[in-house]
Amino acid sequence: MNAPDNERGIWSSKLGFIMAGAGSAVGLGNIWRFPTIAGQNGGAAFVFVYLLSVILICLAVMIAELALGRHAQRNPVGVYKTLAPGTAWKYLGILGVLTGWGIASFYSVVAGWTLGYVFKTAAGAFINLGPDEIATVFSDFTTNPVLSIGCHAIFMGLTMLILYGGVKGGIERWSKILMPLLLVILVLLVVRSVTLPGAGKGLAFYLKPNWSALTGKSVVAAMGQALFSLSLGMGTMITYGSYLSRKDNLISSAGWVASLDTGIAILAGFAIMPAIFAFDLDPAAGAGLIFVVLPNMFNKIFLGNLFGTGFFVLLSVAAVTSLISIVEVPAAYFIDEWKMSRKKAVTIAGGGAFLAGIPAALSGNFLDWMNVIFGQYSLIIGSLGVAIFVGWQWGASKANAEIMQGNPKFSASTAYAFAIRFMAPVSITALLICLILFPDAF
Ligand code: PFF
Numbered sequence: 001m002n003a004p005d006n007e008r009g010i011w012s013s014k015l016g017f018i019m020a021g022a023g024s025a026v027g028l029g030n031i032w033r034f035p036t037i038a039g040q041n042g043g044a045a046f047v048f049v050y051l052l053s054v055i056l057i058c059l060a061v062m063i064a065e066l067a068l069g070r071h072a073q074r075n076p077v078g079v080y081k082t083l084a085p086g087t088a089w090k091y092l093g094i095l096g097v098l099t100g101w102g103i104a105s106f107y108s109v110v111a112g113w114t115l116g117y118v119f120k121t122a123a124g125a126f127i128n129l130g131p132d133e134i135a136t137v138f139s140d141f142t143t144n145p146v147l148s149i150g151c152h153a154i155f156m157g158l159t160m161l162i163l164y165g166g167v168k169g170g171i172e173r174w175s176k177i178l179m180p181l182l183l184v185i186l187v188l189l190v191v192r193s194v195t196l197p198g199a200g201k202g203l204a205f206y207l208k209p210n211w212s213a214l215t216g217k218s219v220v221a222a223m224g225q226a227l228f229s230l231s232l233g234m235g236t237m238i239t240y241g242s243y244l245s246r247k248d249n250l251i252s253s254a255g256w257v258a259s260l261d262t263g264i265a266i267l268a269g270f271a272i273m274p275a276i277f278a279f280d281l282d283p284a285a286g287a288g289l290i291f292v293v294l295p296n297m298f299n300k301i302f303l304g305n306l307f308g309t310g311f312f313v314l315l316s317v318a319a320v321t322s323l324i325s326i327v328e329v330p331a332a333y334f335i336d337e338w339k340m341s342r343k344k345a346v347t348i349a350g351g352g353a354f355l356a357g358i359p360a361a362l363s364g365n366f367l368d369w370m371n372v373i374f375g376q377y378s379l380i381i382g383s384l385g386v387a388i389f390v391g392w393q394w395g396a397s398k399a400n401a402e403i404m405q406g407n408p409k410f411s412a413s414t415a416y417a418f419a420i421r422f423m424a425p426v427s428i429t430a431l432l433i434c435l436i437l438f439p440d441a442f
Contacts, residue, residue: 007335007342008073009167014248016172018256021231021240023175023321025261026182028110029229031318032290034265035272037221039283042213043205043273047266049219053226054262057427060419061232061383062254064390067402069241070250075332076235079242083394092385093333096235099382100329101349102374103234105357106367107326108159111319112151114312116141117291121308126295134299138291148361153354155316159323160350163331166342167243171324178317185314186264189271192307193278202277206269220434223427224376229261233379233386236325239332249407271311290315327353376435384428391421 011017038046072079077093084090120126120141126134141147162170193199227233244253272294276283279300281293298308327349334345360367390399396417404410 007340007345008243008332010243010245011172012168014253016168016176017240017244017248017253018260019175019179020171020321020325021237021253021257022260022264023171023179024231024236024240024325025229025257025322026179026264027229027231027318027322028107028114028315029225029322030261030265031186031268031315032110033225034229035269036289037225038206038269039273039276039289041215041218041221042210043283044207045209045211045214046218046222047206047269048209049214049222050226050265051262053223054230054258056419057223057424058226058230058232059254059258060416060424061227061386061428062230062237062258063250063403063416064386064399064420064424065232065235065237066241066244066250066254067399068386068390068394069235069238070244070246070248070405071398071402073242075242075336076238076329077333078336079235079238080389081337084389089389089393092382092389093235095378095385096233096238096382097330097333099234099374099378100236100326101353101356102370102378104156104323104326104330104350104353106360106370106374107319107323108156108353109148109152109357109361109367111316111323112148112153112155112361113142113291114315114319115155116147116151117295118309118312118316121295121298121305121312124305126299126308127305129299131292131296134295135288135292137295138288142364145362149358152357152361155320155323156327156350156354156357159320159327160346162320162324163327163346163350164343171328174324175321178321182314182317182321183264185310185317186267186271189307189311189314190267192301193271193273193275196275196278196301198278199274202274202283203270205277205283206273216434217438220431220438223431224380224435227379227383227428228375229265230258231322231325233382234326235329235382238386239329240325242332246405250403251407251410372439377432380428380432380435384425384432387420387424387428391417391425396420 068079072082074082076096077090080089080093162174164170231237273283275297279297295308298304330349331345334340334348335342360370400413400416
C-alpha cells in the first residue's frame with residue numbers, strides 16, 4: 001500500500017490494542033478531572049449522566065474512529081484523503097493533527113507537575129506544612145519557569161523515548177506494563193481511602209445521587225468529559241485503529257476500552273471522595289484539588305508520604321500512556337503523508353509539542369485557554385465531524401461492513417446506523433451550542 005508501511009506498525013494482539021487504547025483513554029482526565037467535576041455536579045447524579053453519554057453517544061463515535069482507521073490503515077488526514085479524495089474533509093484530519101499538538105502541549109505541562117510532585121512528596125516536602133503553605137508550594141512550583149519547563153521537557157522526553165520504540169515495541173509494550181501497575185496503585189489507594197475513619201460521608205456523597213446539584217451545565221460537563229476521557233475527536237482512535245488487524249472485533253475492542261476507562265474514572269472517585277470527606281475538605285475545590293487539597297490529607301494519615309507518592313506515580317503513569325497516544329497522531333501523519341522515518345516523525349511531533357507547551361508552562365491562564373480551545377471546542381467539533389463523515393459521507397453501510405470484518409455475526413447494524421447518523425450528531429451539536437452558551441461548564 002503506502003511506502004512507509006515498514007515505518008507503520010500493527011498491534012501484536014487484540015489485548016495489545018486494548019491495553020494501548022485504555023492507556024490512551026485513562027489519563028489525567030480520569031484521575032484529576034473526573035472526580036473534580038463529579039464533586040462539583042452532585043456526585044452519583046453526575047456519574048449517571050456520564051454513563052449515559054458514554055453508552056449512547058461516545059461508543060458510536062469510538063467505533064466510527066476505529067472503523068475509519070482500520071479501513072484506510074492511515075493517520076486521520078490520510079483517512080479522509082483516501083475515503084473522500086479531493087474534498088475538504090482532509091481539513092478535519094488536519095484539525096485533528098493540530099489538536100494533537102495543542103493538547104499535547106499543555107497536557108505535558110500538567111503531567112510534568114505530577115512527576116515533580118512524585119519527587120516532592122517522596123522527599124517529604126509537605127510534612128509539617130499547613131494548608132496555606134501547601135498552597136504556596138504549588139504556586140511557587142508552577143510559576144517557577146525552570147521547574148515548570150524542566151518537568152515538561154522531561155515528561156515529553158520520556159514520551160518520545162517510548163514512541164521511538166514503535167507501535168509494538170514502544171506503545172504496546174509500555175502500555176502492557178504501565179496499565180496493570182496503574183490498576184494496582186489505584187486499588188491500594190481506594191482501600192486506604194474507604195477505610196479512613198469518616199469515609200462514610202464521602203461514600204454517601206458519591207453513591208447517593210443529589211439530583212438537585214445536577215443542572216443543564218452538568219449534562220454539558222458530562223458529555224464533554226466523556227469525549228475527552230475516551231480520547232475522541234482528534235483522531236487518536238483513528239490512528240490506533242489503523243494498527244488493528246482485520247481479524248479483530250471492533251465492537252468488543254471499543255467496549256473494553258470504554259469500560260476500562262469508565263471503571264477507572266469511577267474508581268478514582270472512590271480513592272478521592274472518601275478521603276476528602278474524612279478530612280472535611282472541599283469536594284468542589286476545582287483544579288487545586290489534586291495538588292493542594294490532597295497533600296493536606298496525605299499529611300494527616302499513617303504512611304501518608306508513601307500513599308501520596310503512590311498517588312502522584314499513578315497520575316504520572318496515567319498521563320504518559322495518554323500523552324504517547326496524543327503525540328502519535330501528528331507522528332503517524334508525518335510517517336504516512338510525509339514519508340518520514342518514525343524517528344524523525346516522533347522528534348518533530350514531540351519536539352513541536354514541547355515548544356508549543358512553553359507558554360502554558362509559563363502561564364496558568366494560557367494553559368486554561370489552550371484547554372478550552374483544544375481540549376473542549378476542537379474535540380467536540382472533531383467528534384461531530386467524524387459522526388457526520390461516517391454517517392453521511394462514507395456511509396453507515398460501509399462502516400457496518402468494516403465492523404463485520406472480524407465480527408461477521410454483528411447484528412446491530414440498524415441500531416449503529418441510527419446512532420452514528422442521528423443520535424451522535426444531534427447530541428454533539430447540542431453540546432457545542434450549550435458550550436457556547438455556558439462556556440465555563442467544564
Ligand atoms: N483521554 C485522556 C485523559 O482522559 O486524560 C486525554 C486525551 C488523550 C484526550 C487522547 C484526547 C486524546 F486524543
